[in-house]
Amino acid sequence: MLEFYGEPVASRFLLGTAQYPSPKILGQAVKASGAQILTVSLRRETAGSGTGGKFWDLIRELKVKVLPNTAGCHSVKEAVTTAKMARDLFGTDWIKLEVIGHHDTLQPDVFGLVEAARILSDDGFKVFPYTTEDICVGEKLLEAGCRVLMPWCAPIGSARGPVNPEALRTYRAHFSDVPLVVDAGLGRPSHATQVLELGFDAVLLNTAVARAGDPVAMASAFRLAIEAGRLAFEAKPLAPRDMAVPSTPVLGMAVFE
């Protein structure tokens, strides 16, 4: 069974909690997804609003594990402090570590990411790093203490799907015994199937479900697509061939001329 830091993971679908039309639809989408791990964040609380408490009540009712993130952090200091505040608030040492390097592409600052991952791992955190598909960076993250890697497949929220599947294939082959989660860039269920077929262990997505016309139905579609992709991987798909190969036996065909 898939494990993250020694904890069994029942669903290969990690789901974000942002951008849903309403809290009710968020709750319904989570149930439809079958996700057991939800990403959450931290933001400034307005005095007297109780906003954060209401959201936290909803998440706790869903009885899932939370994976707090450091979304929006652009420096090591910001990310480390946010992670520590998240641990204090959510009571978990899991952290989805984001150190953003570029405003437009939201691509990770991989140098800051490795540095922050080392600081947090040394402090007892179990770090889930949002990274690129660069193998050298992956190696550095493992050296820093990470035991899960989360490469993007396209920019956050872009819905493009795997823009470099060959790199993902190589990444999977290189880190054959490390749990790998594709995080960011998935737009459609078929994208999720594709990366699961490549052997990735799980996917983490948010926008593709939350901003769909029907988030609850899309959550179901992704759940099924993820299951299909995993089953296909385990069933060992046929390798592509350059030339046609008849599927119907030719031996014993009638001759009419």
Add this chain to the structure above:
Amino acid sequence: MRLIINGETREVASATLASLLEELAYDHDFLATARNGDLVIAEERPSCRLEAGDRIEILSPMQGG
């Protein structure tokens, strides 16, 4: 005393972080706090003394991807 609270300058009377949360009517327990960029855990708020110019961050759970 003037503090910078969640990015806004405020004049407050409280001497500790715990009393500041009461003064500003933060009414639930789901908060994380930092003073000048460093986490202050809930148990340390009563003894966390404030000084003029301190930067205080008060965060709560929020939707995230």
